[in-house]
Amino acid sequence: MKxxxxxxxxxxxxxxxxxxxxLIIADISDxxxxxxxxxxxxxxxxxxxxDDEGDVVVSVTGPRKTIEVIKKEKKMGLWLNSDxxxxxxVPSYYYVASTRPLKELNADNVLQINQVGIENIRFAGAxxxxxxxxxxxxxxxxxxxxxxxxxxxxxxxxxDKRLFKTxxxxxxxxxxxxxxxxxxxxxxGAVIAxxxxxxxxxxxxxxxxxxxxxxxxxxxYGLTAVFFAFIFGFIVxxxxxxxxx
Amino acid sequence: xxxxxxxxEISQNIFFLLSIGFVAxxxxxxxxxxxxxxxxxxxxxxxxxxxxxxxxxxxHIVGSSLTGFLNYFRRKNVDIIMGAIxxxxxxxxxxxxxxxxxLLSIQGRVxxxxxxxxxxxxxxxxxxxxxxxLKTRKxxxxxxxxxxxxHSWIHGLPFRIKFRRSKLYISIIPPLIISYIIGVLAAIxxxxxxxxxxxxxxxxxxxxxxxxxxxxLMQILFVSITSTIMHAYINQTVDVVLSGLxxxxxxxxxxxxxxxxxxxxxxxxxxxxxxIIVCLCLFLISELVIxxxxxxxxxxxx
Numbered sequence: 001m002k003x004x005x006x007x008x009x010x011x012x013x014x015x016x017x018x019x020x021x022x023l024i025i026a027d028i029s030d031x032x033x034x035x036x037x038x039x040x041x042x043x044x045x046x047x048x049x050x051d052d053e054g055d056v057v058v059s060v061t062g063p064r065k066t067i068e069v070i071k072k073e074k075k076m077g078l079w080l081n082s083d084x085x086x087x088x089x090v091p092s093y094y095y096v097a098s099t100r101p102l103k104e105l106n107a108d109n110v111l112q113i114n115q116v117g118i119e120n121i122r123f124a125g126a127x128x129x130x131x132x133x134x135x136x137x138x139x140x141x142x143x144x145x146x147x148x149x150x151x152x153x154x155x156x157x158x159x160d161k162r163l164f165k166t167x168x169x170x171x172x173x174x175x176x177x178x179x180x181x182x183x184x185x186x187x188x189g190a191v192i193a194x195x196x197x198x199x200x201x202x203x204x205x206x207x208x209x210x211x212x213x214x215x216x217x218x219x220x221y222g223l224t225a226v227f228f229a230f231i232f233g234f235i236v237x238x239x240x241x242x243x244x245x
Numbered sequence: 246x247x248x249x250x251x252x253x254e255i256s257q258n259i260f261f262l263l264s265i266g267f268v269a270x271x272x273x274x275x276x277x278x279x280x281x282x283x284x285x286x287x288x289x290x291x292x293x294x295x296x297x298x299x300x301x302x303x304x305h306i307v308g309s310s311l312t313g314f315l316n317y318f319r320r321k322n323v324d325i326i327m328g329a330i331x332x333x334x335x336x337x338x339x340x341x342x343x344x345x346x347x348l349l350s351i352q353g354r355v356x357x358x359x360x361x362x363x364x365x366x367x368x369x370x371x372x373x374x375x376x377x378x379l380k381t382r383k384x385x386x387x388x389x390x391x392x393x394x395x396h397s398w399i400h401g402l403p404f405r406i407k408f409r410r411s412k413l414y415i416s417i418i419p420p421l422i423i424s425y426i427i428g429v430l431a432a433i434x435x436x437x438x439x440x441x442x443x444x445x446x447x448x449x450x451x452x453x454x455x456x457x458x459x460x461x462l463m464q465i466l467f468v469s470i471t472s473t474i475m476h477a478y479i480n481q482t483v484d485v486v487l488s489g490l491x492x493x494x495x496x497x498x499x500x501x502x503x504x505x506x507x508x509x510x511x512x513x514x515x516x517x518x519x520x521i522i523v524c525l526c527l528f529l530i531s532e533l534v535i536x537x538x539x540x541x542x543x544x545x546x547x
């Protein structure tokens with residue numbers, strides 16, 4: 001099956017070769033991630049074909065969210081909340097993999113323009129340039145701590161100079177929505193081909209039912225939560241009473 | 246083993262949650278406090294969003310305080326009349342607390358007010374409990390007589406009622422005022438208020454430690470039911486998977502706590518609670534003074 005797929009991809013490339021544009025063809029072992037109560041994170045195989053030699057960089061960006069950030073500052077010897085700012089279009093998830101460490105690619109400009117690499121993520125918010133940098137760095141650090149940004153860069157293997165594959169690692173800290181997988185082919189510090197794929201992350205099973213009820217029918221959800229806690233507390237009491245009696 | 250919490254949208258270790266629930270259970274069985282003052286900060290530190298920690302904790306307390314309440318009720322260690330009066334004051338108090346909360350959050354000073362009131366109350370309550378219980382212990386050893394409680398002018402205000410279970414004949418005004426103030430604080434700090442209510446009933450009203458625990462559990466039960474429904478309805482911040490696991494962990498804890506209470510004298514119990522409260526207070530102070538690892542705190546909005 002896999003072999004067939006690779007032949008299929010190479011066939012495609014040979015058709016497109018007529019155009020002088022370079023090409024990437026890529027696919028994911030699964031373009032859906034289902035989050036149920038037992039979700040522990042996911043590993044997906046990402047693979048494809050390139051039609052020219054070069055470095056492949058793959059970045060995964062989670063749905064962009066609005067976040068509220070509180071900054072702590074030391075005043076009179078105490079750490080107090082000094083300022084609150086709201087930032088927009090902040091990726092809720094970030095992961096990058098590459099054939100070589102990003103610094104060795106000699107393509108800092110291109111990586112910055114394409115927002116590849118944790119330090120190149122951009123989002124909207126505070127205006128003043130100088131202050132902005134410290135906030136953005138702080139947000140990225142906190143995101144790494146929360147397991148949403150992966151500071152460890154993944155490795156992409158290339159075989160036969162044309163086929164590449166890598167494992168995309170997802171932590172359990174996923175929000176639902178559409179995740180973008182951007183593949184870039186770099187040569188001599190320039191992008192010669194690009195491709196975007198998508199992964200849909202959604203809640204399923206009990207997790208989804210609970211989430212839906214909590215949001216769509218919140219009063220009933222609250223009453224049910226109290227009811228179950230009540231039943232639970234009562235049963236525990238009854239059991240121990242019988243044991244002790 | 247990890248489990249995904251659907252409302253909090255993070256995964257947590259099952260055994261970690263079960264053991265937090267266990268500790269909270271022991272506390273509620275022994276001292277008649279919901280344990281929210283301890284578990285809420287721990288959950289927040291472990292990565293649960295603060296609003297969801299508070300909401301789910303309220304739901305957890307419904308279950309654990311019911312078990313504890315039934316236990317004490319069966320042993321006739323609940324003063325229903327006193328509980329009802331405390332509840333009345335508490336409900337009015339938390340309503341004005343919610344209003345005060347909104348006022349403070351407009352000025353952007355909520356968190357600081359919360360952390361300072363916490364430290365102030367925990368510190369003074371804890372230190373006083375330690376001091377008093379040690380003194381009683383000494384007196385008991387030397388064999389001198391101990392008064393059940395000291396009568397002062399506040400007990401003699403109008404509207405006196407007989408509280409049979411508590412062996413008291415006092416005015417209903419002091420319990421109303423105390424529970425009102427606690428209600429205000431509880432609404433601001435997002436806890437049941439048991440850890441202030443218990444010492445207040447012991448020292449200000451002069452009730453015996455055993456009856457205080459059952460009566461406090463009654464008040465906590467009703468307050469936590471109200472706040473669970475409010476949190477679920479208004480903020481959608483109750484995670485039933487999280488509170489269910491805490492409850493499961495608490496099953497053994499509540500029973501163990503209630504078992505210990507039967508075999509330990511009142512002043513030892515008060516001393517233990519005093520130690521826990523002082524420790525938590527020191528921890529909160531250290532949070533304010535020690536350099537934090539991350540000075541930017543994020544809250545993912547939709």
